[in-house]
Structure formats: C-alpha cells, structure tokens
Amino acid sequence: MTAKRATAEVIVMSSAEQATDEAAALFKQAICHAVADRRVCNLALAGGTTPHDLYQKLADDVYDCDVPWASVNVFFGDERDVPHDHVDSNYHTAQRALLDHAPIPPEQINPMPADAEDLAAAAAEYEQIIRQILPGEPIPQFDLILLGMGGDGHTASLFPRTDALSESRKLVVSHHVPVLGRNRMTFTYPLINAVRHVMFLITGEDKADAVAVVLGDDKRARKQIPAAQVNPTDGKLTIVLDVAAARKTDLKPAAE
Numbered sequence: 001m002t003a004k005r006a007t008a009e010v011i012v013m014s015s016a017e018q019a020t021d022e023a024a025a026l027f028k029q030a031i032c033h034a035v036a037d038r039r040v041c042n043l044a045l046a047g048g049t050t051p052h053d054l055y056q057k058l059a060d061d062v063y064d065c066d067v068p069w070a071s072v073n074v075f076f077g078d079e080r081d082v083p084h085d086h087v088d089s090n091y092h093t094a095q096r097a098l099l100d101h102a103p104i105p106p107e108q109i110n111p112m113p114a115d116a117e118d119l120a121a122a123a124a125e126y127e128q129i130i131r132q133i134l135p136g137e138p139i140p141q142f143d144l145i146l147l148g149m150g151g152d153g154h155t156a157s158l159f160p161r162t163d164a165l166s167e168s169r170k171l172v173v174s175h176h177v178p179v180l181g182r183n184r185m186t187f188t189y190p191l192i193n194a195v196r197h198v199m200f201l202i203t204g205e206d207k208a209d210a211v212a213v214v215l216g217d218d219k220r221a222r223k224q225i226p227a228a229q230v231n232p233t234d235g236k237l238t239i240v241l242d243v244a245a246a247r248k249t250d251l252k253p254a255a256e
C-alpha cells in the first residue's frame with residue numbers, strides 16, 4: 001500500500017535571498033512552537049551550500065529574537081566522510097555559520113561521525129543517540145528537519161539508485177555513493193517521514209527540473225527523485241523555493 005501523499009506548503013520567493021529569509025523565519029517559528037509545546041526542539045540541519053546563508057541569517061538574529069536556543073538539540077540529516085574540521089563537512093559549515101554563535105549548550109549538538117573507521121557501527125551509534133534523546137515509538141520524532149536537494153533530486157545523502165532509498169528498518173545508514181565515489185552517512189526515509197515538520201530550502205535554476213517532478217504528478221518520474229519520496233506520515237511538509245528553482249512549474253512568487 002503506498003502512503004498517502006502529503007500536501008506540501010510551497011512558498012516561492014522572488015530571490016534566493018528572500019527564500020533564505022522566509023526559511024529562517026519558518027525555522028525560528030518551528031523552534032518556538034516546539035519548545036512552547038514540548039519544552040524542547042529536536043532538529044536536524046541540512047548540508048550542502050544552500051543552507052549556509054540561512055545559518056548565517058539565524059546567527060545574525062540570534063540575540064535580537066526570542067528563539068529558545070538553549071532548548072534545542074541539534075543533529076545532522078547527513079554528513080560527508082571527512083573530519084568535522086574539514087571544509088566539506090556539513091557540521092563544519094553549520095558550526096562556522098551558526099553553532100559557534102548560538103547559545104546552544106555544546107552537549108546538545110550532535111555531529112554525525114561520517115568519517116569513523118567502522119561506518120556501519122557509527123551509523124548505528126548515531127541512531128541510538130537519536131533514540132535516547134528523542135521521544136516517539138517505534139520511530140523517534142524530530143520536531144524539524146531541514147533538507148536541501150541536489151539537481152539529481154537527492155536529498156540528505158539519499159541518492160538516486162542507491163540501496164539507502166529502500167532501507168525500511170535502520171534510521172541512519174552509511175553507504176558508498178557511486179556518483180560521488182565517496183561514502184556518506186544519512187537519515188533514511190523512516191526517520192525523515194516520522195517528522196513533525198520537514199522543510200526544504202531549494203534555490204537555483206539547476207534544481208528546476210527536479211523541483212518540477214517533486215511538485216508534479218508523474219508517478220514514474222517521482223520514483224527517480226529521492227526528494228519526492230519525503231512524505232511525512234503525519235507531519236508538515238514545507239518547500240521554500242526561489243523563482244529560479246520554481247521556473248519549470250506554474251508557481252509564481254509570493255506577493256512582495
């Protein structure tokens with residue numbers, strides 16, 4: 001039985017900068033709501049380059065807004081097989097742009113160990129940390145997961161034509177990604193789709209084809225796009241785009 005397709009809240013902004021600002025506002029709102037309702041916000045950050053400006057924006061506002069950063073537990077949706085001080089590390093990007101500037105207790109920040117000797121054991125250990133910290137049975141439930149998307153439609157490190165896409169038991173896996181020639185560690189769909197709120201921030205013309213499939217109704221095409229399989233069971237799906245990424249849809253930017 002295929003799961004019912006979640007209805008996405010799609011927000012198109014006139015520029016990448018405005019999309020970033022909108023995503024930052026939604027991100028802060030999600031943290032405030034989670035902490036108000038449950039005294040904590042368990043969130044996972046995205047990697048790649050798109051969220052860098054979002055992290056910077058959150059850091060710029062960190063002291064002139066009422067976000068309860070001290071009640072936030074930070075995880076990562078995926079990581080590259082490099083040390084955490086490497087320029088390609090998703091943790092490194094988030095640390096430099098946000099985590100070094102936000103008043104989050106260090107013990108509440110959980111980098112993903114994607115450069116461990118035994119990657120399978122490291123992935124299992126990261127999953128156990130998630131299970132220990134987050135509520136939710138049988139699958140721990142994040143309050144917020146931020147995701148990006150590659151031009152090929154990959155999200156987190158769920159790449160087309162990889163076995164990680166069909167993982168139905170493990171919540172975190174490490175796998176070799178042939179198209180990169182590298183190993184990656186990543187959340188799997190069971191963990192992502194158990195989320196309360198998942199937000200994509202996608203900008204740039206190079207994402208337009210994949211965005212059109214994600215928002216379209218072509219079932220065959222959607223099966224080729226990992227981001228299209230992000231389908232929260234009971235949670236909210238928000239997709240924030242700039243006009244360039246939305247170029248191959250009939251969506252127009254929000255009124256300015």
Ligand code: 6PG
Nearest residue numbers: 047048049050148149150155156
């Ligand atoms: C990663 C990310 C990945 C990213 C996309 C888009 O580790 O690369 O988690 O899923 O979101 O590759 O990357 P850009 O934002 O750089 O286009």
